[in-house]
Amino acid sequence: MLDWHLARNFRFAGVHCGVRPDRDRLDLALLVSDRPAAAAGVFTQNRVRAAPVRVCQERLPRPDARGVVVCSGNANACTGQRGLDDARRMATVGAEVLDCAAEQVLVCSTGVIGRHLPMPAVEGGIRSAVRQLADSPQALNDAAHAILTTDTRIKVATRTVSLSRADVRLTGFAKGAAMIGPNMATMLAFVCADAAVAPEDLHTIARRAAAQTFNCVRVEGHTSTNDTLLFLANGAGRRLEGEGLARFTSAATEVCAELARAIAADAEGAHHLVTLDVEGLRDDHEAALVARAVADSPLVKTAIYGADPNWGRIVSAAGYAGVLFEEEHLSLWLGDLLLYHAGTPQPFDADTASAYLKNNRDVHLRLRFTLGPGRCTLWTCDLGHEYVRLNAEYTT
């Protein structure tokens, strides 16, 4: 926490307002830029979008955002017109306390869906949070806690990148317990930077970063109604371009990658974090189709849980991905162990393979095709009894 790099002119707060019954649990975060910030967002592709997602989409990208209000414990999703009114009201109350226009405030929610927000609690929370805003690691820590749902820990990633004109600091934090994902594993992430970036550039950076990081975490193929990534850049002066913009983009993507890995690794209920590399298909899209088919297969995931080097399930999952190939084009490794080569199962020591799965929390699967340069890396997890327990018994 002490070595976090805090982007300048941003302040944070996290409070308990009462969305959650547990009084020890922070449930409302406020993120403020003391200067108008370029802002851009990337949102769920789900056709069913929560009210706060709709409100953010109306308002982004923009050059003058001032704050983000986030509540956890209630997703304000599938809540109809009243949900939209509530989301807008959150922004309006935020604007009142920050003395700006409502359109300059963005909103996020995460938690159970289909219930209306307890607006008096949320409004009180915003007014209380504004009094606690600070640019300290402790304040960021509070905000990072206040957005969590089923996460077991906060996710923070920061960077400083030295550009010719000045150092730029990036401060990111996120929520999402991807591995066990009860109730759709909403992912929220916020990246604050004290660089000057054009809103349209920020939008491009956010989209690319999401594609290379958060969109590679694959748990159950279930995209949430609330997934949101917001970028805010509040630097003054001449906007970044050329080499400077490229280096900023790279640092921003690194922050997102660190947050995405933290989400993938927050797997109280999963035994294994599985890194799945697919390469050698005609293009990246084909590689992604194969990677998703394998990552989404419950048979593959239960085999990994059972420490069973069941290459047949993996090969056949690739086979129904909708990508044209012949068995002869495919080879498969589990860790360093070649299980299947050019369409033929290889003799391998089943005990060694099983021990690899038993003894490693991080396991690696590699599918190599011989059809082209397309590649994709996904992170996923196994599927075991804890997954069933958590998802079958999850309420509120």
Added chain:
Amino acid sequence: MLDWHLARNFRFAGVHCGVRPDRDRLDLALLVSDRPAAAAGVFTQNRVRAAPVRVCQERLPRPDARGVVVCSGNANACTGQRGLDDARRMATVGAEVLDCAAEQVLVCSTGVIGRHLPMPAVEGGIRSAVRQLADSPQALNDAAHAILTTDTRIKVATRTVSLSRADVRLTGFAKGAAMIGPNMATMLAFVCADAAVAPEDLHTIARRAAAQTFNCVRVEGHTSTNDTLLFLANGAGRRLEGEGLARFTSAATEVCAELARAIAADAEGAHHLVTLDVEGLRDDHEAALVARAVADSPLVKTAIYGADPNWGRIVSAAGYAGVLFEEEHLSLWLGDLLLYHAGTPQPFDADTASAYLKNNRDVHLRLRFTLGPGRCTLWTCDLGHEYVRLNAEYTT
């Protein structure tokens, strides 16, 4: 068993040959038509096809099939050139004992993949089976047992349909324990009829019947390397056409539907058989996309296992199916209970909904859109601890 309608001029046998170590377990079935039969097949769409599937695909449709050899316990999949040679050898040995050309014999295998068939045992089994061929219910019963893997019971469906010229009998049997499907839940089904049908017509009938029946059983989206549906029609004389062909088609589809339901219901490890009706999309393809997204969602399946009427998971699974709709277009029922209407969650008694899930093995989900005439019905199951146990611990 006594009221089975046996198609004339077909004989059956089931024996233990040694593919499986357990001597009490039948593991080789022989199905013989005493006259040349029109034959057609429908096969897995998986890019990774088992050797017997390839051999059947080379030989079908054809007008003069004489027999089918099926072994269980070993899928002869992912076995390279030797696997293909073994599959052809099974047919050749079948042809020797039936005194016909090798091309007139079809082959199927189901069981573990990536292992070579114990060919001496298989050959011995074929020679032994031919001596036991009979046109009795007991012989059909043996054959129906000999094709099983993780099934808990045989699946047989028969019909007699009266046409103007004569009665036609249809005898179908199948294997597949779809609900818990360890090792890819291969589905095999055989329909024998004593009608005269052109091979091309039989092919069309088989494809349509599969689309409306077997392809609607949805367990984990994992299509097997070995899935095979074979139709044989050995009637002599003028081939069916017009009204007679239509009535035959209808009866054949009924036989397949009964077998498919039996597969969906053979769910030792599942608590619920879920019938999922999706209607009101622009076309049947869109409805199928939505139905598959919901049926394949582990979050939906664990919620049903947990007796949790979690409409949010269902609605949001529909949302990522890749079909354009707005929330306002969607309503959702669990049994008779309206959970979600035109985009708005409905007040419902959670205890009643939960009790519906707790107290019924067969449960019904209905998603109604307002966008067109497209519809789809799928059968699937819940996902619970037994699924994990069976699939994580499954070996051989």
